Amino acid sequence: MTVQGWLHRRRTLKSVVFLVLRDRSGLVQAVVTDPEAMAAAGGHPEETVLQITGIVTANPQAPGGAEVTSPAVTALSGPAEAPPFDLYRPSVAATLPTILDHAPVALRHPLLRAPHAISAVSVAGFRTTLDALGFTEIHTPKVVASATESGANVFGIDWFGTRAYLAQSPQFFKQAMVGVFERVYETGPVFRAEPHDTARHLAQYTSLDAELGFVTDHREVMAVLREVLAGMTAAVERHAGEECALLDVELPNIPERIPEIHFTRAQELLAAHTGEDPRGEPDLAPAHERWLSRWALREYGSEFLFVTGYPMVKRPFYTHPEPGRAEYSNSFDLLFRGLELVTGGQRLHRHEDYLAALAARGESPEPYAGYLAAFRHGMPPHGGFALGLERWTTRLTGADNIRRATLFPRDLHRLTP
């Protein structure tokens, strides 16, 4: 048999050299006993790319349960220097900045690689679920003429001499495409010029976006989201079981119906039980989200909780108000293990409602002309959501920083590698 991979660990004893080879499927050990071959094998530093041909023998004590004996070892390519930390040690002896500075080599460590394998299969689960529900994948512009989500936190770009911006979300495009395909999704990069240097902010992240037409209200969107979460979790269980074991990931149960609580009721609970009275506040504080998550786990055994009906004043202008209670909205956040994971809701769909919503906020419709055009031609009631992929992986793996779930993070301070 011939195996190829990286020299994960070399151990030179008196009469034997052990070469532990690593590839994407795991580890295998070659045992070199021939004196001449031992001398050659002993000269390869760790991370040398090797091709080893030999006889495979079962050995329960070897890594992977088998070993290669009488190996012929060929070096395909040698390292120019040692990694910044030992990749062969079971734990990672490096700080996050070191890991990020040396991502191409650091991510070879099985513990650091695992979140990205989990991330990859999660996205596959997202798509498979929506494909089965009749959604169509779209690819939309990442450069736009005006900011639609909010004027702040956009990156400016010189577009052939014109001022343009990196898209903060595919919001406009996915809504417009409901008019064409009814149900669409996109898995792509979005950009936020976040001036925050925290463990959970990135300036570029992967947004898993979905939008669907002909809904009654936001609850149909929440039902689709529930299926998506189940599909993502099932994909992780099925295709990244080893990585989950390595990281001690406990996969969440997805209740048939994820519990939900209205924003006003959530504030009442917080007032009654936390010694604080957030009523009157237009949003939930992070500590409140954590309290509500614990409450949902206690009350319903669910690690997920929908908070619905956020005040309109804190939601974007395209949000659909709650019928009969116009200061609240047909919107939701999904809390997962104490943190907001998904934002979504029903959108306005009538052209005149958009004009009225902008007027009520004292905004001119001018900058939104392109956005509004889509609604001049008959749009069905619709809604959607956006799920941050790196946030999902971070929560799932219990990572202490979202950068551990991002191959090459981009933030306030980091533009390389």
Add this chain to the structure above:
Amino acid sequence: MTVQGWLHRRRTLKSVVFLVLRDRSGLVQAVVTDPEAMAAAGGHPEETVLQITGIVTANPQAPGGAEVTSPAVTALSGPAEAPPFDLYRPSVAATLPTILDHAPVALRHPLLRAPHAISAVSVAGFRTTLDALGFTEIHTPKVVASATESGANVFGIDWFGTRAYLAQSPQFFKQAMVGVFERVYETGPVFRAEPHDTARHLAQYTSLDAELGFVTDHREVMAVLREVLAGMTAAVERHAGEECALLDVELPNIPERIPEIHFTRAQELLAAHTGEDPRGEPDLAPAHERWLSRWALREYGSEFLFVTGYPMVKRPFYTHPEPGRAEYSNSFDLLFRGLELVTGGQRLHRHEDYLAALAARGESPEPYAGYLAAFRHGMPPHGGFALGLERWTTRLTGADNIRRATLFPRDLHRLTP
């Protein structure tokens, strides 16, 4: 039964109003004969979003083979104005600029929507094929500190006060990730500040990128690409049959082994048969690509042709030279119906070879420090390719302009909608 959709076409006769409803699955006709209902139904302009409840009756002459009788019709949302051209006519009576200016409504026309449905299932076929071959999906930065493909044609961006650039390709990242996952792919946007205003250039397009390690040379990459093309074509056949029929798409046969011709041999053929002598030129002219495509069809019955061994001088510095003939490269272009669809090849994998390649071009390794770091730690022989999604869809559907295969094109002149 209840159906929801857009009023595609309304026809008012003396004693009947026909309402043809359109949704993503097709058309269905409602027949209104009650005088009061007729008056109401006759008032809805085309593109009104309707909900129709009634009795479904088979009628071979109706669009879709069935019709709804005794319908109760509810308008969910009305258009504020008529579309810029009649969506109900079988052909499209609008110029490309009109279509692009009004994309959200124009793409509702089945003929204009179809390429995007084909595009969506093509990407699914790309991913499915590579998933089955053990590839891992990656998501990489679209903002980089320096241009790696070439200094020209990059968009500058203000990144928190620092000069940065939109990524022209995920080249560096996908190569680096070969060191982690061995086989990776990405389906994402890339950006080229193309000053060309042609029917086949876009400033943002969707690049389907793959990279794999432990190859012998570029031929293993070509073999993977062959599987990818077969998977994409099969996905289109299976999931977009109706759209193909609508656009008269003839799907290509993918030969078990796509024919290939070396660059030098291609030039000899052109010299012998075209009355021109391109020998000595470092690249093929578009007319030469078309001639070679016709030749491959005649000679091998194949609509695909690999041209291999392009001169190193025209390939990027990371290209692996041809063993024994260092002025040529282990690279390839794939021609499809007369046009280059894919570029790929084997890359350098040794750190010292990168340094030598840059030195030979008189370039400093400084700007490439981040890129080169990945190769300091042992990288296997590897290669990959990039396939332009919009180019694929354009060639497949025979569209006269790549913008017909792009939902919201971005180019020298277009930044909206």
